[in-house]
Amino acid sequence: MTAPIYDRVALIGLGLIASSMFWAMKRAGLAGEVTGYARSAETRDTARRIGLCDRVCDSASEAVADADLVVLAVPVGAMAAVAAEIAPHLKPGATVTDVGSVKQSVIDSVGPHIPEGVFFVPGHPLAGTEHSGPESGFAELFDNRWTLLVPLPDTAPEPVARLRGLWEGMGAHVDEMDPAHHDLVLAVTSHTPHLIAYTMVGVADDLRRVTDSEVIKYSAAGFRDFTRIAASDPTMWRDVFLTNKAATLEILGRFTEELFALQRAIRTGDGDQLFDYFTHTRAIRRGII
Ligand code: NAD
Numbered sequence: 001m002t003a004p005i006y007d008r009v010a011l012i013g014l015g016l017i018a019s020s021m022f023w024a025m026k027r028a029g030l031a032g033e034v035t036g037y038a039r040s041a042e043t044r045d046t047a048r049r050i051g052l053c054d055r056v057c058d059s060a061s062e063a064v065a066d067a068d069l070v071v072l073a074v075p076v077g078a079m080a081a082v083a084a085e086i087a088p089h090l091k092p093g094a095t096v097t098d099v100g101s102v103k104q105s106v107i108d109s110v111g112p113h114i115p116e117g118v119f120f121v122p123g124h125p126l127a128g129t130e131h132s133g134p135e136s137g138f139a140e141l142f143d144n145r146w147t148l149l150v151p152l153p154d155t156a157p158e159p160v161a162r163l164r165g166l167w168e169g170m171g172a173h174v175d176e177m178d179p180a181h182h183d184l185v186l187a188v189t190s191h192t193p194h195l196i197a198y199t200m201v202g203v204a205d206d207l208r209r210v211t212d213s214e215v216i217k218y219s220a221a222g223f224r225d226f227t228r229i230a231a232s233d234p235t236m237w238r239d240v241f242l243t244n245k246a247a248t249l250e251i252l253g254r255f256t257e258e259l260f261a262l263q264r265a266i267r268t269g270d271g272d273q274l275f276d277y278f279t280h281t282r283a284i285r286r287g288i289i
Pocket residue numbers: 012013014015016017018037038039040043073074075076078081082099100101102124125126127128129131132133134233236
């Protein structure tokens with residue numbers, strides 16, 4: 001156990017990420033008291049039943065009062081409204097962070113609501129599962145995974161260093177990145193692959209009458225992974241594509257160019273092109289692991 005990094009932490013939104021943060025903070029003794037708030041009464045009841053948070057509050061303003069760190073852990077599209085609601089109740093000197101999967105739009109929409117004297121340090125843990133809700137979290141989610149912090153250029157170093165310490169205490173490696181770069185990198189590594197998974201499962205479903213249930217029955221790891229990814233929370237992913245529009249369209253454009261090139265190689269029987277392409281991608285994979 002380490003000494004607490006924050007005396008009071010408020011978690012707004014009690015889903016996969018917030019609940020995992022709670023268990024990870026508790027595991028390492030990183031926070032004195034953790035309060036929590038979620039919009040739905042059912043989620044708050046579940047949180048109380050399973051002991052998620054030291055105190056579950058019935059309003060966001062109550063949860064953030066006196067908090068040293070406020071974590072916005074709601075879908076990206078809901079962040080601005082939550083920020084506007086809590087702004088008058090934030091303690092001077094507190095830090096507000098978020099865990100949203102897109103950064104520029106969160107900075108643009110949340111930033112203006114943060115009052116003078118409160119620090120805003122956006123963040124994004126690169127860890128998740130296809131599950132959601134208050135019962136889906138676990139303390140190990142962030143172990144050996146990256147969390148990216150996206151501090152604004154004029155943010156003092158101390159609140160950033162403190163938040164870094166919290167994430168490291170929860171098991172993560174931490175890096176800093178600028179928001180546009182973050183959104184482009186995530187469009188490649190996470191957002192576009194999710195869209196491809198959604199699409200592939202949609203295609204399989206279209207063919208259901210032809211294939212009956214054989215697609216599922218005989219699916220090897222590749223398709224099974226697609227179905228797992230495509231089971232991810234629809235609200236969260238709708239918001240990701242609506243708010244990371246430019247970067248995902250850029251990557252989708254490049255993706256379709258490559259796909260068309262491979263499609264043409266298949267049609268024309270250009271085995272050399274296919275072989276060279278797959279040899280190249282295999283080398284990339286071998287360079288990663
Ligand atoms: P989740 O669906 O498990 O939980 C979201 C929570 O927010 C729920 O408790 C919901 O009731 C609450 N909520 C929704 N709208 C709200 C509002 N207006 N006010 C208060 N509470 C509200 O989602 P999650 O997976 O924990 O995702 C939370 C954030 O973390 C999202 O911004 C997402 O982009 C980001 N994120 C998710 C993953 C992942 O893989 N799931 C990974 C990294 C970051």
